[in-house]
Amino acid sequence: SWFLFWFLYEFIVLSAFQQQKEVMLKSSPADLVTETDQRVEKILISAIRDKYPQHKFIGEESVAAGERLELSDSPTWIIDPIDGTVNFVHRFPFVAISIAFAVNKQTEFGIVYSCVEDKLYCAQRGGGAFLNGEPLHASGQEDISRCLVVTEIGAERDDLALSTMTSNIFRLLKLPVHGVRALGTAAVDMCQVATGGADAYYHIGMHCWDIAASALIVQEAGGVVMDTDGSQFDMMSRKVIAASSSAVANRIAQVVQAFPCRRDDEDPSKSLCGAASN
Numbered sequence: 001s002w003f004l005f006w007f008l009y010e011f012i013v014l015s016a017f018q019q020q021k022e023v024m025l026k027s028s029p030a031d032l033v034t035e036t037d038q039r040v041e042k043i044l045i046s047a048i049r050d051k052y053p054q055h056k057f058i059g060e061e062s063v064a065a066g067e068r069l070e071l072s073d074s075p076t077w078i079i080d081p082i083d084g085t086v087n088f089v090h091r092f093p094f095v096a097i098s099i100a101f102a103v104n105k106q107t108e109f110g111i112v113y114s115c116v117e118d119k120l121y122c123a124q125r126g127g128g129a130f131l132n133g134e135p136l137h138a139s140g141q142e143d144i145s146r147c148l149v150v151t152e153i154g155a156e157r158d159d160l161a162l163s164t165m166t167s168n169i170f171r172l173l174k175l176p177v178h179g180v181r182a183l184g185t186a187a188v189d190m191c192q193v194a195t196g197g198a199d200a201y202y203h204i205g206m207h208c209w210d211i212a213a214s215a216l217i218v219q220e221a222g223g224v225v226m227d228t229d230g231s232q233f234d235m236m237s238r239k240v241i242a243a244s245s246s247a248v249a250n251r252i253a254q255v256v257q258a259f260p261c262r263r264d265d266e267d268p269s270k271s272l273c274g275a276a277s278n
């Protein structure tokens, strides 16, 4: 059945990639969705549901359409049908599907398929991480001043979010790190840490479907994931550091500040409060 998902994704996403798309806005002028995102998610969920009718789903576009986001102990599929929708709209060639499967709130396996590159990253808890069948290993780098760091600007455009994000990049560059990169898809960005091609990744404001699969891929490649405040990784917190070593992860946690954003599993009727913090 993985072959079926892969085939559908290649067939639908790649054929739409070169075409003009009708773009709709979600939470901000930079938070986009297309008919292809919605279509791919529907096909995936209905194919999985046919086989596993009891399982639950957290899908980016289902949540955008008003479905409640809840991660319980039940077997749950966490799906981003197109991670990198802005890239997809512009034909910038990094777009991925991200599928994670969690039981008791713990990810058991994760798949990130970067379809234009034809790169399939996957990991199973305790079974290692792989790229197109080859084992993945994080770099093991411990010295922040030798790190290539990946991050994302995200879709937030309010002053506090923008100034926090730009000053985070400023402080990292001043450490100095070797460089800061952004591919436009959180899932693929994070997998770069698993390959050793990047030494660290951090992000504030993404959602659980962007990073659930790639967090396991990084861990299974020998990397470390944590919250940007240095606490245990929580896929609902909308803050993540993935790194080659604990030393690098902790150093990034000291430097990076977060702007307030509502947890994925928080009641949307509650208001945001608080100032920037790490």
Ligand code: IPD
Binding pocket: 032, 060, 080, 082, 083, 084, 085, 086, 152, 153, 154, 155, 183, 184, 185, 186, 187, 205, 206, 207, 210
């Ligand atoms: C987005 C991408 C982007 C990140 C945003 C995400 P989407 O996911 O991962 O790189 O900066 O925070 O929301 O909307 O393309 O699935």
